[in-house]
Amino acid sequence: MLMFGKKNKPTEITKPRRIASQLEPDVELVGDLSFSGLLQVKGNIYGNVIAPMDSDATLLLEADATITGEVRVPYIQIKGKVTGDVYATNRISIKAGAIVIGNIHYEEIELDQGAHLAGRLISSKEEAITD
Structure with a gap:
C-alpha cells in the first residue's frame, strides 16, 4: 500500500544563541555602560546603562546587584536595586524584593507583589497623550 504525505520541510539553520555579557558580583563599574544583546549584572554600576532602544537588548539585574x-534598555528585569530613572521601550519586569528609586517609563510592565517602588509609573501611551 502506497501512502502519500507531506514532505518534511528542511530544518532551518539557526544562529547559535549569544552568550550573555556578565558583570560579576565582585565587579564595581564606575562610568556609563552601553551594550547590545543580553547583559546580566551581578555587581554594581555607578553610571548610566544604555542600549539601542530599537533593538532586542535585555538587561537582567540580579538580586544583590545595584545600578x-x-x-x-528595551527589555529589563530587575531583582536588585536601581536608583535613577528607568526607561523600558518594550517591557519591564520588577520582581519581589527589587527596589527602584526613580520614575519608570514603560510600554509594558510586570510588578510583582513585594517589589518596592519610590517614584512614578509613566506609561509611554500617557507620555504620547501629554506631548
Whole structure:
C-alpha cells in the first residue's frame, strides 16, 4: 500500500544563541555602560546603562546587584536595586524584593507583589497623550 504525505520541510539553520555579557558580583563599574544583546549584572554600576532602544537588548539585574544611574534598555528585569530613572521601550519586569528609586517609563510592565517602588509609573501611551 502506497501512502502519500507531506514532505518534511528542511530544518532551518539557526544562529547559535549569544552568550550573555556578565558583570560579576565582585565587579564595581564606575562610568556609563552601553551594550547590545543580553547583559546580566551581578555587581554594581555607578553610571548610566544604555542600549539601542530599537533593538532586542535585555538587561537582567540580579538580586544583590545595584545600578545608580539612569537605565535606558528595551527589555529589563530587575531583582536588585536601581536608583535613577528607568526607561523600558518594550517591557519591564520588577520582581519581589527589587527596589527602584526613580520614575519608570514603560510600554509594558510586570510588578510583582513585594517589589518596592519610590517614584512614578509613566506609561509611554500617557507620555504620547501629554506631548
